[in-house]
Structure formats: C-alpha cells, structure tokens
Amino acid sequence: MLLSLFANLLGKLSLKQLPHDPVTAVGASMIVAVPILLAILLTVTKRWKWLYREWLTTQDHKKIGIMYIIVAVAMGLRGLADVVLVRAQQALASGNSHGILNASHFQQIVSAHGTIMIFFVAMGLMFGIINLIVPLQIGSRDVAFPFLNATGFWLFFAGMALINVSLVIGDFAATGWLAYPPLSELAYSPTVGVDYWIWSLEIAGIGSLMAGVNFIATILKKRVKGMKLMLMPLFSWSVLGSMFLVVFAFPILTVTLTLLAFDRTFGMHFFTSSYGGNMMMYVNLIWAWGHPEVYILVLPAFGAYSEVVSAFARKRLFGYTSMVWAIWAIVVLSFIVWLHHFFTMGASPDVNAFFGIMTMIIAVPTGVKLFNWLFTLYKGKLNLKTPLYWFIAFVVVFTIGGMAGVLMAVPPLDFQFHNSLFLVAHFHMMIVSGVLFGYFAAITYWFPKFFGFKLNERLGRYAFWNWLIGFLLAFVPLYILGFMGATRRLDHYSASLGWQPLFIVAAIGVVFIIAGVVFQFLQLVVSIWQRNNEGMSHKDPWDGRTLEWSLPTPVPIYNFARLPIVSTRDAFMAIKKAKLIDNRPYEPIEIPKNTPLSILIALGAFLFGFAFVWHIWWLVVVGFITTVLSIIVRSMDEHPTRLLSAKQVEKMEQSYKEAAV
Amino acid sequence: MSKTKKRLGIVSFLVFAVLITAGVYLSHVNIPVLQPRGPIADKEFKLLVLIVSSMLIVAVPVFLLLAYVVWRYREDNPKRGKYEPDWEHSRWLEGLWWAIPAILITIVSVITWNASYALNPYLPLKSSNKAITIQVVSLNWKWLFIYPNQKIATINYFELPVNTPIHFYLTSDAPMNSFWLPQLSGQIFTMAGMQTQLYLAADSMGTYYGSSANISGVGFANMHFNAISVSSTSFKAWALSVKDKSPNLSMNEYMMLRQPSSIVKNVNYSYPVNCLFNTIINSYMMPVANGMGKVGV
Known part of the structure; x- marks a missing residue:
C-alpha cells in the first residue's frame, strides 16, 4: 500500500531508468562526478559563501557573461565526446562489424550532439x-533589465541541467536534433527521451527570449549620450539584428x-499522422524558428569578425554603412527562407523556386560583408595574430560552405543533397567557421580586457592549425560521401558501398580537433x-578602437565611472x-542588488520540466x-537597486587605478 | 624567409600527396550523384556543374583577394603597401560588390525558376514507352514496392525496364522517410496519410543503390534497397515469374509486414490486396472505422 503510493508519487520514474550499458554508465558517472x-x-x-555572493546571486552582466562561457565550454566538451562516439561508430560499423553502439544509442548521441x-x-x-x-561598447553602466538578464541565464542553465540529467536517468531523444513527428510522437518514441528534449529546449528557449528582450532594450535605450545608432560599433549592430531575430523566432519554438x-x-x-494531425505543420513551424536561429548565431560572430578585422588591420572598418544594411537585409531575408529545409516534401515548383531564390539572395549581403572585410x-x-588566423580560415571555409549552400538552394539539386552527408558537411562548414571560429577569435581578442593578460600566441597558433586541419579532414570527406549517396544518422552501412x-579519414580529423582543443586548454x-x-x-x-578598451581591468561593477563623450x-x-x-x-551610480530570485525561478522551471518528463504531477505543481x-x-x-555615492565611486576608481597595469 | 619557403614546400607536398591519394581512391569507387544513369539524374548533374561554375565567379576572386591582401599588407612585409588607417569608404567599390553578386544571383534565380519546373518530380517523363506505375510504401523498416498493373509486390528491391518512365506514388505506414535513388533521381518524402509522386527512368542496365534519407527509428540504417534496371523483355519475364511463384500479399500478410522489423533480404509477393496502397493512406484519414482496425497513430 505504502509502496504503491510511493511509486505513484514518482510517476514513471523507477530504478530501471538508471543506465545499464557501459558507454552510458561512463557518461552518466562523469555527469554525476563533476x-x-x-x-x-x-x-x-570554504568558498560556498563566495560562490553565492559573487556568482549565484549576481546581477552583473560581466559575471553572467563569464558564467555563460563556462557552461558553453563544459557543454562543448560533452558535445565533443558525442562526436568521438559518432565518428568511431561510423568508422567501424561497416559490413559485418556493428561498431561500438547499438542503433538507438547511436541515434540518441547524434541527437544530443x-x-x-x-x-x-x-x-x-x-x-x-x-x-x-555590448554594454561596454555602447558606453552603458548596465543592461536595461539586469534581473531579466540573470533569469535568462539561469533558465539556460536549467535547460542545460535537464538535458544532462537525461544521460543519468532515462534516455534522450533518438529522433535527430529537431525531432520530426510522427517519429517523435508517443507511438514511435514511447520513452521519455523526446520529453527531455522538449522541456530542456522549452526552458532554455524562454531564457534566450528574455536575453533577447533585454539586449534590444539595452542597445536601443542605454547607449551613451552622443552615440547615435550609426556611430555604434558593428558588433553591437549585429547583436541588435540577432536579438530581433531571437524575439521573433523563439516564441515559435516555444509554441511548437x-x-x-x-x-x-x-x-x-x-x-x-492521423486524427487530423499534420506532421508537415511541425516541420514548417520548427524551421520557421530554425532558419532564423542560424542567423541568430552567425550575426554576432560576423560582428565579432568586424571588430577583430578592424583592430588587427589597425584600420577603420571599410564600408560601415553597407555592413549595417547587409545585417538588416539578412535579418529580414532569414524569415522567408525556411521552406528550403524541406524542398523534398512535394511542394509545387513555384513554391520551391520562390524559397530557393530568397535563399540565394542572402548570398548577396553576405558577399558584401566578405568584400568589406577584405x-x-x-x-x-x-x-597577424591568432584572431586574424581564425578570420582567414573563416573566409576560406565559409566561402566553400556558402557555395554548397547556394547549390542546395536550387530545389532540383537539393533533391540530390537533402539529408545526405553533403548537407551535414555544408552546415558544419557554415556554423563551425561562421560561429565557432568567430567566437574563438572574439575570445582571444577580448580576453585581456577581462583578465588583464593576453593568451599565449604560439599555443593559440598550434590550436588553430590542429583545428583547421582536423576540421577539413573531418568534413571534406563528408561532401564526397554525400555524392556517394551516404545519408546522415546511419549507425551502420554495407561494406560494398566503399564509404x-x-x-576513417573523418575520424582522424576528429583526433586533430581534439588536439586543437587540448592546445586551447594548454x-x-x-x-x-x-x-x-x-x-x-x-x-x-591591440590598440583598441571601441569604448570597452577605455575601461580599467577588471572592469568596475558600474563599468563607466564617468560616462564617455x-x-x-x-x-x-x-x-x-x-x-x-x-x-x-564623479556622480552617484545606481547598481542592482544581488538577489537569489533569478536562480529560484530557474529552479522552479527545472523541477517543472523534470516532473513533466516523468509525469510526477505534484512536483509539476511545486515547480510552478x-x-x-x-x-x-x-x-x-520596491528597492531592487542600491546607490553608490560619488565618494564611494571615487574610492573604487582609485583602487582600480592602483590595481590596473 | 628560407624557413617559410621550406615550410611552404612541405605543406604543398603534403597537400599534393593527399590529393593524389584521394584522386586514385575516388576513381575506383562508385559516386552515384556524379554518375547519373537516367535522364532526371543526368539533368540534375548538369545543373550542378552549371551552378558550381557560376558560383566560382565570386568565390575565386574572394580567395585571390584574401591571399593578396594578407600577403601584401602583413606588418612584417618590407614591401608592404601604403598604410591608410582612415580609408573607410568607396561608393564605387561598394556599389560594385552589391551589384556583381546581385546580377549573378539574378541569373542563377532564372535558372533556378526554370529548373524547378523542368525537374518537378510530379512532371510526367516524355517517352515513346508507356510509363510503369510503382506504389512505394515505407514501413518500419523496409520498403514495399507494389506493381498494381503487374499484380506483384516486392520488398527492398524492385526491377524496372530500361528507357521506360516509372511513375512512383509514395506514402508511408511508419514515420516520415525520404525515397532517394541518386543515380536515377533526387529524393521525395514519404508521409503517412499522404501521397507524393516521382517520375524517373534508367537509361542503362544495372543495379542502383537507394535508401531512406530521413531518420525513422532504430532500424533506419536498414532502410535501403536496390533498383535493378533490365531489358524490357526480361522485366516482363521477371514480373510473370514473381506473379506465378510468390505467395499472396493478403491483408494479414501486410499487417505482419507493417510490424516493426528489419528485412534485409529481397522478398517477392503476388496478387497484393486490391487497392492496398489507397487503403494504407485512408487508414490515417479514418483511423477507427476501417478494415485495418486502429492503425493510425
């Protein structure tokens, strides 16, 4: 009686949900051990108090930024571990060999990656x-909504936590990363995997929406006096474009x-499939978010490249006005191309051709940006320092990937490439060079701003070469495999195909990439x-050109003691x-008080999501x-902020000046 | 400088060696998308070549320009060009790179529009030979091919007469799949409760690899099939022998087939149930009240 009551309290959860196979067990124990x-x-x-006061309750956008990056790096390692398994499986599982993973496990790993x-x-x-x-570049003392910003981060963290819990308790979606129905429906995916996927992204997605709202308001309302929009650094411009996309696209994801x-x-x-449901509607909706998402990621990286190129060429950015218009052209166009993700669904040729042509038009503003950088x-x-190396690699890789993109924008050609490894190579070339390399360049460039010292140049270059060689070895073969008829997400293939x-070459590429990552940590x-x-x-x-470089290091909590002219x-x-x-x-400055409420909101969301996954209804209520x-x-x-008097500011500035180099 | 030259030498040697190895390897394997064996795949291949060459008009200058500026304007180059830190705008130059890609994309857009119509998968293929109808059903995890006129059905392979248009009707009685036969044509989705169509033909005899391009569950990797193109007479003989020698595809047999399982061998059936293809589609329209019971989900 008591036992069954207890079992009911746990919903679908039971001890059977703990991992049984060795690969998952290793992963799960890592997730628990960290x-x-x-x-x-x-x-x-004895740092619990320090952690609580300085980080968990902080409303300081700089600390939140660093926490975002720490989470991203940790998750990058997990994503990389997933890649190692995927590449090992595909290098081995040919003909009579079935590799190291079973199909379901392999598909979960691909989806998780x-x-x-x-x-x-x-x-x-x-x-x-x-x-x-962004706040430093536009001469602002804070973001527009610091509490919203912190809550956005903690929701992102909660989503991240939920996806990692799936490795320990239960399983993850084996549906591909966008979980197309009807495969992702209960009939074909009866386990909790897809639910983990849904709730993890639901929670993180709402966090992203909050961050988007905050940064639109920050850029539009918090610029220092005198900084008209057309005087704003290009990184901030591209963030504005990207955040508009966030605000329009993420609600679609949430609803879907x-x-x-x-x-x-x-x-x-x-x-x-039946009772009037329509899988095609899902595919439309998810890509109506999914395509803008690509530009959400890429635009700020473009902005970072603009800053890096200008700083390391020791020259003003060429074609500023063109660059701004190119950003907005991309923002608008990115919302009318989503159908190119499923030309193969059987739409009429005029519908396909329209979306194909819209897609190609994006190549024009992108090309303009490339020429302006050059x-x-x-x-x-x-x-010629590592940030510029990343940029040069980006130009080469992005141009090749972009050509592949234009190819796939032609509907009849997409019929031959859709969901093949050619597509996989294309979007990795775009996202790794356009996003990841961009953020690597950005981190190398801005690192001394926040930590007061440069990153080692020689090791940075070793990392760069390993990354670049590894990346080319990993993805050029995938283009060829696409031509050979290899589709994505295959856990096994017959030996006679010659794949x-x-x-194996692609797997060797991953070894080089790992070496690159090791050099980055070194x-x-x-x-x-x-x-x-x-x-x-x-x-x-770097003889910086924009306002962030005018500040002492570490940057004071209020950023600018005197607002710049x-x-x-x-x-x-x-x-x-x-x-x-x-x-x-000096003048008195208002700064937000620390509060644990952001983290509590996210904790509630985490419990809500976890409980929904396992149908633990009382916990849903508790989380809510x-x-x-x-x-x-x-x-x-009524008093979420505190006031630093002019005297306090002066004192703090003095101490910063003494600490600064 | 000599160190740089030495390094460049080693790098170019390595790149050259890799290219040679890759070339030798690739000349010994089958690359379906680049080796079309039917009119549709052939047109798609020619379109591919056309689009790639027009893209190179922009890509090659980008590469050359990149190499030139980086080499010429690097700080330690003694023969570095003039340094102009405030040069930030040129109406003429910027106009040039808004205009040239725009013109190029306009041309490619016209090509795209026409190609979308010309290679519309629903467009009947012109031929003196009468088209053969094949109904395709993607199941968990096998492909069912029904020849309604020949009164036969096959699993995971089908034969087609050479130089004859094949008219496919496709649906799914499982998650979404994508039917891809790269040497003969591009792909099209199969979706439960819905029908898509595809025309293709083979212009030489041979066995062609095809597969599903859309993930459909744990047996997804087994969703591949062979299309065997044969002469018109041997196709007729094959169809007759399948009809004579194979078991019936009754409704009971079909209900067994649609159970999740992977069948990796070829299977033949004769006399598939009347209107099986339409019954499968309709089962998702009225999932409760139909002869197949509650199959739709």
Whole structure:
C-alpha cells in the first residue's frame, strides 16, 4: 500500500531508468562526478559563501557573461565526446562489424550532439560574449533589465541541467536534433527521451527570449549620450539584428514544443499522422524558428569578425554603412527562407523556386560583408595574430560552405543533397567557421580586457592549425560521401558501398580537433602561468578602437565611472587621438542588488520540466509555484537597486587605478 | 624567409600527396550523384556543374583577394603597401560588390525558376514507352514496392525496364522517410496519410543503390534497397515469374509486414490486396472505422 503510493508519487520514474550499458554508465558517472567534485572543492576551500555572493546571486552582466562561457565550454566538451562516439561508430560499423553502439544509442548521441552544440554551446558562447561586450561598447553602466538578464541565464542553465540529467536517468531523444513527428510522437518514441528534449529546449528557449528582450532594450535605450545608432560599433549592430531575430523566432519554438508536449502528454493530435494531425505543420513551424536561429548565431560572430578585422588591420572598418544594411537585409531575408529545409516534401515548383531564390539572395549581403572585410585588410598594417588566423580560415571555409549552400538552394539539386552527408558537411562548414571560429577569435581578442593578460600566441597558433586541419579532414570527406549517396544518422552501412575509408579519414580529423582543443586548454593554463611576464599583461594590447578598451581591468561593477563623450565611430580611438583627459566630478551610480530570485525561478522551471518528463504531477505543481512565487516576490520588491555615492565611486576608481597595469 | 619557403614546400607536398591519394581512391569507387544513369539524374548533374561554375565567379576572386591582401599588407612585409588607417569608404567599390553578386544571383534565380519546373518530380517523363506505375510504401523498416498493373509486390528491391518512365506514388505506414535513388533521381518524402509522386527512368542496365534519407527509428540504417534496371523483355519475364511463384500479399500478410522489423533480404509477393496502397493512406484519414482496425497513430 505504502509502496504503491510511493511509486505513484514518482510517476514513471523507477530504478530501471538508471543506465545499464557501459558507454552510458561512463557518461552518466562523469555527469554525476563533476558537480560532486565541485562541491567538495568548494567545501574544502570554504568558498560556498563566495560562490553565492559573487556568482549565484549576481546581477552583473560581466559575471553572467563569464558564467555563460563556462557552461558553453563544459557543454562543448560533452558535445565533443558525442562526436568521438559518432565518428568511431561510423568508422567501424561497416559490413559485418556493428561498431561500438547499438542503433538507438547511436541515434540518441547524434541527437544530443546537435541539440547541445546549438543550444548550449553556440548560444552560450554568443550570449556570454554579448553580455561581456555590448554594454561596454555602447558606453552603458548596465543592461536595461539586469534581473531579466540573470533569469535568462539561469533558465539556460536549467535547460542545460535537464538535458544532462537525461544521460543519468532515462534516455534522450533518438529522433535527430529537431525531432520530426510522427517519429517523435508517443507511438514511435514511447520513452521519455523526446520529453527531455522538449522541456530542456522549452526552458532554455524562454531564457534566450528574455536575453533577447533585454539586449534590444539595452542597445536601443542605454547607449551613451552622443552615440547615435550609426556611430555604434558593428558588433553591437549585429547583436541588435540577432536579438530581433531571437524575439521573433523563439516564441515559435516555444509554441511548437508546447504543442508536441501536448500531443505526447495529453494525447492531443497536433502533429500525429492521423486524427487530423499534420506532421508537415511541425516541420514548417520548427524551421520557421530554425532558419532564423542560424542567423541568430552567425550575426554576432560576423560582428565579432568586424571588430577583430578592424583592430588587427589597425584600420577603420571599410564600408560601415553597407555592413549595417547587409545585417538588416539578412535579418529580414532569414524569415522567408525556411521552406528550403524541406524542398523534398512535394511542394509545387513555384513554391520551391520562390524559397530557393530568397535563399540565394542572402548570398548577396553576405558577399558584401566578405568584400568589406577584405577591403578593411587592404591598405592596412596587419597584426597577424591568432584572431586574424581564425578570420582567414573563416573566409576560406565559409566561402566553400556558402557555395554548397547556394547549390542546395536550387530545389532540383537539393533533391540530390537533402539529408545526405553533403548537407551535414555544408552546415558544419557554415556554423563551425561562421560561429565557432568567430567566437574563438572574439575570445582571444577580448580576453585581456577581462583578465588583464593576453593568451599565449604560439599555443593559440598550434590550436588553430590542429583545428583547421582536423576540421577539413573531418568534413571534406563528408561532401564526397554525400555524392556517394551516404545519408546522415546511419549507425551502420554495407561494406560494398566503399564509404569506410572516407569515414576513417573523418575520424582522424576528429583526433586533430581534439588536439586543437587540448592546445586551447594548454594555452589558457600557460597564459595564466605567464600572466605577469613582460608583454603579456596589457590594458589595451591591440590598440583598441571601441569604448570597452577605455575601461580599467577588471572592469568596475558600474563599468563607466564617468560616462564617455562620444561624437564619432571608433569612439575610444578618437579619445586617444585627442588625448582627452576627463576631469569631471564623479556622480552617484545606481547598481542592482544581488538577489537569489533569478536562480529560484530557474529552479522552479527545472523541477517543472523534470516532473513533466516523468509525469510526477505534484512536483509539476511545486515547480510552478516556486517560479510564480519568486516572480511575485520580485515584483513586490520596491528597492531592487542600491546607490553608490560619488565618494564611494571615487574610492573604487582609485583602487582600480592602483590595481590596473 | 628560407624557413617559410621550406615550410611552404612541405605543406604543398603534403597537400599534393593527399590529393593524389584521394584522386586514385575516388576513381575506383562508385559516386552515384556524379554518375547519373537516367535522364532526371543526368539533368540534375548538369545543373550542378552549371551552378558550381557560376558560383566560382565570386568565390575565386574572394580567395585571390584574401591571399593578396594578407600577403601584401602583413606588418612584417618590407614591401608592404601604403598604410591608410582612415580609408573607410568607396561608393564605387561598394556599389560594385552589391551589384556583381546581385546580377549573378539574378541569373542563377532564372535558372533556378526554370529548373524547378523542368525537374518537378510530379512532371510526367516524355517517352515513346508507356510509363510503369510503382506504389512505394515505407514501413518500419523496409520498403514495399507494389506493381498494381503487374499484380506483384516486392520488398527492398524492385526491377524496372530500361528507357521506360516509372511513375512512383509514395506514402508511408511508419514515420516520415525520404525515397532517394541518386543515380536515377533526387529524393521525395514519404508521409503517412499522404501521397507524393516521382517520375524517373534508367537509361542503362544495372543495379542502383537507394535508401531512406530521413531518420525513422532504430532500424533506419536498414532502410535501403536496390533498383535493378533490365531489358524490357526480361522485366516482363521477371514480373510473370514473381506473379506465378510468390505467395499472396493478403491483408494479414501486410499487417505482419507493417510490424516493426528489419528485412534485409529481397522478398517477392503476388496478387497484393486490391487497392492496398489507397487503403494504407485512408487508414490515417479514418483511423477507427476501417478494415485495418486502429492503425493510425
């Protein structure tokens, strides 16, 4: 009696849901071990209070930015571990050999790789860098809505936690990263895997929406006096474009996932094969979010490249106005191309041709950006450091990937490439070079701003070459495999097809990429080691052009003690050239108080999501109440900020000046 | 400088060696998309070549320009060009690279529009030979091919007479799949409760690999099939022998087939149930009240 009551309290959850096979067990124990190790470390060093005060409750956009990046790097390692398994499986599972994974497990890993890399690595790096840079670049003391911003981060964290819990308890979606119905419906995916996928993205997606709202308001309303929109650095412009896409696209994702959850949990029929459900509607909706999502990730990276190219060419950015218009052309066009993800669905030729042509038109503003970057380098004095290396690799890889993209924008050609490994090679070339390389360049470029020392150049270059060679080895064979008729997500293929040698080359590519990642970690460690060496520590190592470089390192909590005077582009360059010395008196500054409510809202959301996955209805209620109560408590708080007096600001500025180099 | 040259030498040697190895390997394997064996795949291949060459008009200048600016304007180049840190705008140059890609894309757009109509999968193929109808059903995890006029059905392979248009009607009695036969034509989705169509033909005899391009569950990797193109007379003989020698595809037999399982061998059936294809589609329209029971989900 008591036992059955207890079992009911746990919904579908039971001990049977713990991992049984060795590969998952290793992964699961890693997921469990990391938090335990961290907890022990915090206890031994007596840092719990520090963690709570400095990080968990912070409303400081710079700390939130760093937390985003830490989560993204950790998830990047998990995504990379997934890749190792996928590449090993496909290199081995030919003919009589069935490799190391069974089909369901392989498909879960493929799906997890895509989901994690897009939602928790690319998005995490992007929001991290945006948080760190945008307010500083536009001369603002804070973001527009610091509490919303912190809550957005913690919801992102909750989504990340949920997807990792799926490795320990239950399973993950084996449907591909976009979980097309009817495969993702209860009839064909009866386990909790798809539910984990839904709720993880639902929660993280709402977090992204919050961040989007916050940064639109920040950029439009918090720019320093004098910085007109057309004087704004290009990184901030591209973030504005990207955040508009977030605000328009993410609600579509939220609704689509909710409808799928209703199908699975309450037996509804939005996307089922029968009872009036329509799987094609899901495919349309998910790509109406999914295609803008690509540009959400790529635009800020384009912005980062613009900053990097200009700084390392030691020259103004060429064609600023063109660049801004190109961003907005991409923003608008990205919403009218989604159908190119399913030309093969049998739409009429005029519908297909329209979406194909719209897709190709995006190549025009993108091409304009490329030429403007190249002409920024032209007549420059190139400081050939790793950020510029990443940029050069980006131009080459992105152009090749882009040509493949134009090919697939022609509907009859897409019939031959859709869902083949050619497509897989194409979008990895776009996203890895356009997003990941961009954020690598951005991190190398902006690292000294926040930590006060440069990253080791030699190790950075080793990392670069390993990454580039590995990347080409991993993806050029995939183009050829696509021509050979190889489709994506295959856990096994027959030996007579002749695919195996190419899959082995791709697997070797991953070894090089791992070496690249190892060098990146070495680079970080060695750079910390050598941080006081001559030439390493710098306040403004690249002769920066934009306002973030005018600030002391570490950046004070209020960013600007005196708001900068801006009348041109490259505002800091102008200040340096004019040798302006600012002697205005300090003024009192309002800064947000720390609060644990952001993390409580996210905790409620996590419990809500987890409980929905396992049908633990009382916990759904608990999670819901936690979130709603936290929101109410926050809304009642009439004093969410505190005031630093002018004297306090002066004192803090003094100490920063002494600490600074 | 000599160190740089030495490095360049080693790198070019390595690249060259890799290219040679790849070339030798690729000349010994089958690359279906580049080796079309039917009019549709052939037109798709020619379109591919056309689009790639027009894309190179923009891509090659980008590569050359990149190599040139990086080499010429690097800081340690003694013969570096003039440094102009404030040069930021040229109406003429920017106009040029809005215009040239725009013109190029306009041309490619016209090609795209026409090609979309010309290679519309629903467009009947012109031929002096009468088209053969094959109904395709993707199941968990096998392909069922029904020849309604020949009164036969096959699993995971089908034969087709050479130089004869084949008219496919496709549906799914399982999750979404995509029917792809790269040497003969591009792909089209199969979806439960719905019908798509595809025309193709083979212009030489041979066995061609086909597969599903859309993930459909744990047996997905087994969703491949062979299309065997034979002469018109041997096709007729084959169809007759299948009809004579194979078991019936009754409704009971079909209900067994649609159970999740992978069949990796070829199977033949004769006399499939009347209107089986339409019954499968309709079962999703009225999932409760039909002869097949509650199959739709």
